[in-house]
Amino acid sequence: MAPKRSRDETTTDEKRPAASDAPVKKRKGFSVGPANLPDGTYRRKTQKIKSDLIQKAKVKKAYAKIRDQELAAAPPKPIYTADQPENAGEEAEPASLELHPDRMAMLNEPEPEPTPQPQRADNREPRGRRVRKPKPSAFAKEMELAEKRRKEAExxxxxxxxxxxxxxxxxxxxxxxxxxxxxxxxxxxxxxxxxxxxxxxx
The missing domain is CATH 1.20.5 (Single alpha-helices involved in coiled-coils or other helix-helix interfaces)
Structure with a gap:
């Protein structure tokens, strides 16, 4: 058996990683479906799904990058509050109580007389409900023929x-x-x- 190393030898020979250095884990790729599929329809299907997911992720990433660039380049829009007027530099004019001339013209016009509505055919009950026509029977012709046959047989x-x-x-x-x-x-x-x-x- 090999002789054991002393404690001093191990600390001096080996460099111990600092506590702040976390071990770097290698990122493993994701898998779709079982790994042991034979080459065939199901394997090709899972590979297609995986490639579609990768493509969508790339597109999303590219879109987010372009959007961030556009937002950074565009000037920030001012945010207005309810108590601040739109023209912050200018003094706000007090609202006048006078009506707009067009509104005044509309109010001064005489009201037109209501036109009488045309009278409809009076097929209503006294309480104002419409009287429904009886629904035609789906078997009216058949019943009529049956009645004729019955009378003829009689x-x-x-x-x-x-x-x-x-x-x-x-x-x-x-x-x-x-x-x-x-x-x-x-x-x-x-x-x-x-x-x-x-x-x-x-």
Whole structure:
């Protein structure tokens, strides 16, 4: 084993850094995404994101530098307070109580009479509310067609029932009586109701 160095040797041989000298750390670059990506789509994507971030940072830095130069070159703008007039060198004139001539001319003109508003169509309730028109139903045509169909079906059913009753009545009326003769009175009643039905329908 090597012999230990004495304390005196270490202090004299080595230069100790002062307490004020902080150790300088090497700045490490930033990383985007995992470091162990294989070469491919994801790696190229992360590299593109990183290069975009670097470009934006450079642009911001350049913009800040130019802005600082412009601000330093421009003369400072004076700041006015409420109690200081704009013309600090000149004495402020007291505000006059007289009106401007144009304002005086406007005030002296006679007021025009209000024009009557045109009367609207009176579609309002007594309390002044407008009466709304009923909203047209979305299925008005369909409901109208359905109603027509229903009425047509009802009419056909009534005609069918009437024809059926008429046939039955005619069959009863054509039956001969006990002596074998036709019953013309009954037949005439059936024929008369048929004629009335035909005349009433036209």
């Amino acid at each position: 009419r056909r059913r009534e005609e069918r029932e009437f024809r059926q009753k008429d046939r039955e009545a005619m069959a009863r009326a054509k039956r001969p009586d006990q002596s074998g003769k036709r019953r013309l009175g009954r037949e005439s009643q059936v024929l008369l109701s048929r004629v009335q039905r035909m005349v009433g329908s036209t």
